[in-house]
């Protein structure tokens with residue numbers, strides 16, 4: 001006996017109407033826009049956070065423009081190693097004003113990292129040309145590179161350090 005679909009029975013009529021409705025929703029999806037932009041997640045994806053998440057801009061720094069980022073004012077802490085500037089704000093315990101390595105904050109820390117010393121003479125005055133590290137021994141350069149690896153894995157690289165008169 002061939003299968004038949006009798007629209008006369010109420011259940012078949014209801015099913016048929018439901019299928020018609022579903023197909024029409026797929027072919028002509030609702031394009032109405034909400035009148036206000038939702039600011040918290042309820043359902044779906046059409047929501048916006050209250051503010052943009054914090055961002056870190058990659059910038060070019062000189063010894064003089066890097067120096068203010070020493071964390072003395074409670075703000076961001078940056079330091080440079082071999083021309084790469086790291087945002088070490090998350091390590092405020094190390095680099096903040098009372099931190100063991102506070103000398104490096106806002107400065108080119110290359111020589112100190114290479115020679116494993118936080119003595120003040122490791123730092124080049126900010127109005128002088130960049131330390132070219134030309135006198136370092138191979139094991140000191142390797143030590144500095146080890147610190148660059150450590151910092152790259154832990155902190156965000158946020159810029160490069162160039163000579164004061166380069167920008």
Ligand code: HEM
Pocket residue numbers: 088091094101112113115116117118147154
């Ligand atoms: C008195 C000897 C020293 C002691 C007892 C000491 C102790 C420490 C300790 C406990 C940490 C934390 C390790 C961690 O939790 O990952 C650390 C990290 C560190 N130390 Fe030393 N340290 C000494 C000397 C130095 C020197 C001479 C330097 C000079 C370059 C130095 C540079 C650093 C740096 C850059 C870090 C990594 C901090 C970070 O992850 O942001 N330390 N040290």
